[in-house]
Amino acid sequence: MTNVQGQPQTAGAKADFDAVIIGAGFSGMYMLHSLRDKLDLNVTVFEAGDGVGGTWYWNRYPGARCDSDSYIYCYTFDKNLLQEWNWSERYPEQDEILRYLEHCAERFDLKPDIQFGKRVVEVVFDDDTELWTVRTDKGDAVRARFVIPAVGALSTANMPPIKGLSSFKGKCYHTSQWPHDGVDFTAKRVGIIGTGATAVQAIPEIAQQAKHLTVFQRTPNFCVPARNGRVDPEVTKARKADYDGVRQRIKDSFFGFELNFIPKAVLETTPEEREQEFDKMWDAGGFAFWLANYQDMFFSKEANDVIADYLKRKIRSVVNDPVTAEKLTPKTYPYGTKRQPLDTNYFETFNKKNVALVDASTDGPIEEITPNGIRAGGKEYPLDIIVIATGFDAMTGPLKNLGINGRDGRALAQEWEDGPQTYLGLAIAGYPNLFTITGPQSPSVLSNMPVSIEQHVEWITECIAHMRRNKLTTIEASPQAQDEWGAHVAEVVNSTLMPGTNSWYMGANIEGKPRRFLPYLGPEGVGGYRRKCAEVAEKGYEGFVFTSQGQGGTVHTIAAE
Numbered sequence: 193m194t195n196v197q198g199q200p201q202t203a204g205a206k207a208d209f210d211a212v213i214i215g216a217g218f219s220g221m222y223m224l225h226s227l228r229d230k231l232d233l234n235v236t237v238f239e240a241g242d243g244v245g246g247t248w249y250w251n252r253y254p255g256a257r258c259d260s261d262s263y264i265y266c267y268t269f270d271k272n273l274l275q276e277w278n279w280s281e282r283y284p285e286q287d288e289i290l291r292y293l294e295h296c297a298e299r300f301d302l303k304p305d306i307q308f309g310k311r312v313v314e315v316v317f318d319d320d321t322e323l324w325t326v327r328t329d330k331g332d333a334v335r336a337r338f339v340i341p342a343v344g345a346l347s348t349a350n351m352p353p354i355k356g357l358s359s360f361k362g363k364c365y366h367t368s369q370w371p372h373d374g375v376d377f378t379a380k381r382v383g384i385i386g387t388g389a390t391a392v393q394a395i396p397e398i399a400q401q402a403k404h405l406t407v408f409q410r411t412p413n414f415c416v417p418a419r420n421g422r423v424d425p426e427v428t429k430a431r432k433a434d435y436d437g438v439r440q441r442i443k444d445s446f447f448g449f450e451l452n453f454i455p456k457a458v459l460e461t462t463p464e465e466r467e468q469e470f471d472k473m474w475d476a477g478g479f480a481f482w483l484a485n486y487q488d489m490f491f492s493k494e495a496n497d498v499i500a501d502y503l504k505r506k507i508r509s510v511v512n513d514p515v516t517a518e519k520l521t522p523k524t525y526p527y528g529t530k531r532q533p534l535d536t537n538y539f540e541t542f543n544k545k546n547v548a549l550v551d552a553s554t555d556g557p558i559e560e561i562t563p564n565g566i567r568a569g570g571k572e573y574p575l576d577i578i579v580i581a582t583g584f585d586a587m588t589g590p591l592k593n594l595g596i597n598g599r600d601g602r603a604l605a606q607e608w609e610d611g612p613q614t615y616l617g618l619a620i621a622g623y624p625n626l627f628t629i630t631g632p633q634s635p636s637v638l639s640n641m642p643v644s645i646e647q648h649v650e651w652i653t654e655c656i657a658h659m660r661r662n663k664l665t666t667i668e669a670s671p672q673a674q675d676e677w678g679a680h681v682a683e684v685v686n687s688t689l690m691p692g693t694n695s696w697y698m699g700a701n702i703e704g705k706p707r708r709f710l711p712y713l714g715p716e717g718v719g720g721y722r723r724k725c726a727e728v729a730e731k732g733y734e735g736f737v738f739t740s741q742g743q744g745g746t747v748h749t750i751a752a753e
């Protein structure tokens with residue numbers, strides 16, 4: 193075992209570990225494998241859960257399944273793993289994805305280096321030793337050269353600040369903190385708050401079991417059918433035979449899928465021509481309608497209206513009651529500027545006799561939770577179970593909660609009060625040797641996550657290998673490079689329709705959260721972003737500052753352009 197500078201671990205090293213990774217989901221697991229098995233570093237992982245899986249460990253609500261096609265919602269770094277694993281469906285359920293991640297943990301022998309049931313509560317940089325001290329809620333305090341929060345973008349639950357929540361006498365569950373032994377809805381009156389991607393999956397499932405389901409909707413959503421099912425074995429065989437090609441295509445693509453915009457403006461098409469295209473995307477199911485539509489969809493309100501009109505007509509054609517159909521039809525924001533939920537019988541569910549919709553704008557907003565149910569628009573809805581599907585303090589929440597203190601005692605939670613500041617969504621000025629995987633201001637949630645996770649893990653691994661080769665002790669984003677990146681992220685998104693919508697992408701779902709676009713919607717998507725990160729590395733880590741040999745050592749500055 194050698195340390196990060198290539199010296200034997202025993203040669204006076206002060207750190208307990210070369211690297212501490214926080215979280216054992218998709219990203220933390222691959223980061224561990226990569227640093228430990230490629231670079232031979234001494235690594236430990238702290239994981240709050242009692243098992244691997246991250247998102248797929250916690251989100252066990254009924255209907256939970258992935259929204260990306262399974263053949264690309266997986267690790268692609270290992271050719272044998274790609275060949276040996278077989279998914280049962282186009283969009284596998286949560287328990288199958290968790291089984292996959294458990295299989296990967298066994299296959300790469302990751303568990304011995306993961307400390308389960310330990311939540312990180314503090315991460316502090318020491319200016320003198322240039323080491324991080326990581327503390328957990330179980331009393332651990334370990335020192336490490338590198339810290340890599342692999343905490344996911346959607347892992348801090350948003351508990352809505354609704355009056356009376358704790359007074360409810362029945363059972364109440366947030367979808368991301370679901371009981372491991374499930375919830376029995378039989379003969380129960382259930383209320384669900386929220387109609388985002390989670391609720392769109394859960395509502396049809398709960399409605400099948402519950403005596404009565406009341407859906408409390410604040411903003412209606414544009415939904416597109418998932419079209420889940422078994423994948424034709426011939427298709428699977430062909431994909432397996434061409435995984436090198438698949439991998440290359442998703443890496444170079446805009447969103448990490450085998451999907452590309454139609455290189456044409458919808459406003460230049462005839463009504464017949466575009467209706468045919470819309471039908472094709474609708475029939476294909478999945479994200480095609482969102483991510484492979486006409487190229488002016490995200491830029492022109494007029495173009496967007498044409499596309500949105502198709503989806504509105506679909507809602508009206510499925511929902512029998514015209515009043516309910518109107519309530520379910522989005523009218524206040526452009527299509528695609530909120531995350532596209534994929535559905536299986538979502539709108540059809542509102543035709544069932546045991547399902548009611550309470551819409552905030554027409555029936556009145558939720559006023560309070562009472563001991564017996566939910567009061568909205570002056571009326572009390574008696575309930576036995578409340579399901580809270582109100583999402584997450586996305587992207588910044590998980591990082592701000594770690595108690596990160598960087599150089600000179602600066603606190604990340606304070607520094608990000610007005611929004612995240614990063615360089616490439618990978619590093620933060622003032623926080624040496626700390627890397628974020630799929631952090632704010634990187635493509636992250638606007639991509640097929642495993643594609644972006646693999647890119648970040650591989651970039652970080654190569655960066656640490658570079659430091660090792662060159663005997664460098666710390667790496668840190670320069671404030672100038674960080675400012676320029678933040679300005680670029682804002683400039684790009686300001687040319688789209690995204691900033692005008694109250695979405696969690698904009699932080700608008702959390703009261704008091706600054707209105708900032710959180711991910712990066714690069715002009716050339718994840719492919720362009722990957723090339724940018726590679727170019728930064730090729731230019732000797734442009735925009736980063738290195739030190740070597742500890743405090744007082746040589747400072748190597750590589751300025752941003």
Ligand code: NAP
Nearest residue numbers: 257258259352386387388389390391410411531581582583
């Ligand atoms: P979400 O998209 O943020 O939806 C939360 C819902 O709760 C929205 O309808 C929101 O209304 C409502 N809400 C929030 N606070 C409320 C309040 N105080 N009172 C009443 N209603 C309130 O959260 P999510 O559905 O959990 O999805 C989050 C993200 O997780 C998704 O966008 C997606 O990226 C990911 N996800 C992925 C999958 C998958 O791939 N399998 C599945 C599910 C989720 P407003 O719209 O008005 O804010």
